[in-house]
Amino acid sequence: MTRSPRDHYDAVAVMLHWTMALGIFVLIGLGLAMKHAGLPKARVIQLYQLHKSIGIVVLLLAVARLAWRFVRSAPPLPDALSALERRAARAGHAALYVFMLALPLTGWAVVSTAPLNIPTVLFGLIPWPHIWFLADLPNKAPAFAVAQALHKYGAYALIAVVAGHVGAALRHAVKGDVPLARMSFFTHAEDISE
Ligand code: HEM
Ligand code: HEM
Incomplete structure (x- = not known):
């Protein structure tokens, strides 16, 4: 397949995308487990600390990612997409950016207003105000x-938007009009011919 250099995201965007996707999946799992799994209290406290630590890392990465997005814009969407699909992709991606920033901020607001006033110490090492x-x-x-x-x-709304995003990515990958390779680590310079 012939690709131009702007047919895929740059390495920084790809690294941030997958690191944050992993972080957000872990946060959703931890959040649901600590609130609903009926675990022993000591374990729940550990999970809270881990959830807060990973959540703050996701917040910092989201700021970096948004800044990077202004430096290196996304590759243009393939011509095969209809006007409606383009609008849906743009709106979906914008919603994901909003959630990536707003959700950790609301979590930080929870711990800042909690009656127990438990300090946040990232990974047990770095005090966070x-x-x-x-x-x-x-x-x-x-x-x-x-x-x-x-x-x-x-968080529940984010889960729904991410599910829609993954569904759309896989559907387009199967159809072949928007290859997953656009966001892949494994698309190298030698794949690009032009
Ligand atoms: C928490 C999980 C995820 C979040 C928050 C997320 C967020 C995003 C965002 C914001 C973009 C647009 C990037 C930009 O234009 O600057 C994007 C693109 C993309 N994501 Fe995800 N993503 C997640 C998980 C996934 C997963 C699991 C897949 C695999 C199926 C995936 C596949 C893609 C692909 C292929 C693109 C490129 C779309 C294009 O071709 O323009 N994402 N993602
Ligand atoms: C993208 C980032 C984040 C995601 C996806 C996420 C996800 C979740 C989820 C799914 C829950 C369980 C909700 C429920 O069913 O009640 C939760 C709870 C919680 N999260 Fe997060 N979280 C994120 C970031 C953060 C951050 C940065 C902090 C704090 C620094 C934080 C602190 C908390 C706390 C304290 C709770 C328990 C809230 C309560 O008792 O009602 N979260 N989170």
């Missing part, structure tokens, strides 16, 4: 309730 203006509220209970609801329902 609360969001100061939330932590300093005289009555944190309403903000805590809002942050919890936003984080929980935001």
Whole structure:
């Protein structure tokens, strides 16, 4: 297949995409397990610490990814896509970027307003502050309730958007009009002929 260099994402975008996809899948699993699996309390506390640590890493990577997106724009969508498919792809990707940033921020808001006021220490090593203006509220209970609801329902909405994204990626890969190779580590310079 003949590819131009702009038929696939650059190495930084690919690395960020897959690192963050892994991180987000792990966060969804940890989040659901710590809230709903009925695990012993000591184990739940460990999972919370791990969830917070990975979540903050995802937040930092999301900022880096958005910045990189401005430096190196995405390769143009293939001509084979209809106008509707283009709009859907753009809207879906924009929604994923919004969730990548907003969801960790709401999680950070939860821990900053939590009545137990448990500090966040990333991977048990690096102290991470609360969001100061939330932590300093005289009555944190309403903000805590809002942050919890936003984080929980935001996570469920993210799961739905990611499911749609993966479904669309696989469907187009099968149809052959948008190859998965656009986001692959295994597309090398020698694959590009032009
Ligand atoms: C939490 C999981 C995921 C998130 C948050 C995510 C997010 C994104 C975003 C935001 C883009 C657009 C990048 C840009 O234009 O700057 C993208 C592209 C892409 N993603 Fe994902 N993704 C996830 C998982 C997956 C999985 C599991 C697959 C595999 C089926 C996949 C396949 C792709 C492909 C092939 C593209 C390139 C689309 C194109 O050709 O333009 N993604 N992803
Ligand atoms: C993309 C990033 C994130 C994802 C996908 C995610 C996902 C989830 C999920 C699925 C839950 C369980 C929701 C439920 O069923 O009640 C959850 C809970 C939670 N997450 Fe996250 N999370 C992310 C980032 C963060 C961050 C950065 C923090 C804190 C620094 C955090 C702190 C929490 C806390 C404290 C809970 C328990 C909330 C409660 O008790 O209602 N999360 N998360």
